[in-house]
Amino acid sequence: MNCARSLRLFSALLVFLYSSIGLVSPGLAQQPAAAKRDTSFTIHSAYSKVKKQHPTSSIARPPVPAGVRSQLNLTYCTQDSHDLKLDVFYTAANKRQRRPAVLLIHGGGWHSGDRSQHVPMAQQLAAQGFVAVTAEYRLSTEAPYPAAVQDLKAAIRWLRNHADLYSIDPNRIAVWGFSAGGQLAALVGSTNGEALFEQGGCSSKQSSSVQAVVNVDGILAFLHPESGEGDDSKSTSAATYWFGGPKTERPELWQQASALTHVGPRTPPTLFINSSVDRMHAGRDDMLARLQALGVYTEVQRFPDAPHTFVLFNPWFEPTLRYTVDFLNKVFRVR
Template sequence: MGIFCCKRSGWVLVLGLLLASWASRAQTPTLARDTSFTVYSALAKARKTDPTITLAQPVVPATIHSQTNVPYCTASGRALQLDVFYPKARRRGGYPAVLLIHGGGWRSGDRSQHVPMAQQLAARGFVAVTAEYRLSTEAPYPAAVLDLKAAVRWMRAHAREYHLNPKQIASWGFSAGGQLAALVGTTNEETRFDSLACNTGYSSQVQAIVDVDGILAFIHPESGEGDDRKSISAATYWFGSSKTERPALWRQASALTYVGPRTPPTLFLNSSVDRMHAGRDDMMQQLSQFNIYHEVHTFPDAPHPFPLFNPWFAPTLDYTVAFLNKVFSRK
């Protein structure tokens, strides 16, 4: 019995050392691009359970302009870029705008994944911007938040050039991008996230949030992030430390932490994967208490990357347009 206890204690010690080693590696960005999440890898995985799923590739509308690879800020010694899609026709006062934020576990994915959505939004009367941001392989939290706040400021600084209404900007994101879209919106008054010295004379506030399957709280009973028993979770890589080591940091990056009377109207679009909207119900309860308009729509049979695929792309677009038209018509 004593020998068994000693062996078990030894294994516990070894496991603890391994986890500590993994956590240490998580704190050091690799600078190597992670290509594990692409639309094609996600499509192949989704088709294992539903072979009828197809990649959403709608025809590019003839009524829009586009400008790609536009530098919007410099960070980590390089220029961050974005793409802009906007209606050809001018509109008095400008068009409402949407910043689209890609997913990929804060370490993979790229802005091209939501170009089809951006193009269709532009055809529906929006200025749509897809922006890159620093991933955890390059820089840990809060770098991504700083970048996206800078992207919003760039949008306002170039409002006249792209026929954009600077008083009507929404953050829209999928998965990790959804988490970031919600965080960008709920931290409108948190100046600590405006530390990048780009277009500092403009506001980074947004007037609406669209969260597509992005978690709202990292430390939450519904959240799967931070479980590093088998491998380091995506969030642990992003934060550079485990949630037990720095729980305050994990709460700081949770949109639920900041919900208050001035939180923007919010649309939640969700798949059948419950852990991808951890904290959503709590946030909706708080929004109701503050009498803030919000909607939730769930696609019960959809896989997590549903906005990239048919048959969910079109209803995702429709829900987004209807929600934004509704909340922006009040302003």
């Protein structure tokens, strides 16, 4: 049996098992293994909305800092013949020098978006001494929850597998995400060591745990008074499509995907960077309270007048970078 066929059979078996044990809705088995890419969320489509309310804003395209190198289109995992790619940004380092790494996760409602949207942020982080990685993950047009979470944990294991090559300190890995990517980043961090999300292909003996989380306007709780996710009154919502069914049918699944549900002693230090759109960070204050009660370090930075997509545009890009670097330097004790 060839490798590709084995992977397809394995994927089908996982969907069957997940349905059997209640991890995903039964109807998800009928979703296609691959679909035409959804390009509804792009930087330019977002900017066309932002500039109406913020005419002095601009797309963040800072010059590539001197000395920043890159390795592009590297396959970190293959799922059902889909080669999942990532890009690595770094500067030259003494082989004895181990640097913290940051995995950046794009937004787009779990069905759109692209890892290239955060290349400018990755390049700037690399110039600040981090190994920054932008990774793709399977969107809801291809695979339902929890595939995206499993993919990103596989990317973290890939980082540890390649720690020597890029001079990465495997004990200082952070995950950074915007919007849907922020939700995923928080979920990845709050589920450190939970076997449920380690299933799927591309496993290795390496850990997928992270030591810091930066959540940029990502939802923390789907079933929450502050949440606007799951409103299907006009059309099927992005979250409903990702979960394969409305929250009224499988509320336990929506609860399971909420970072707030998993907060515990293994949850790492977390930075929240938020816009003026409260529903985009539903559950944040509850999560803050739980983390603080556990003695886990947290920070909140706010842009009171900013749109949800602020991180992609000036004047918010630079302060977002600064908040991220200051936080990571603090929790990773970088001098």
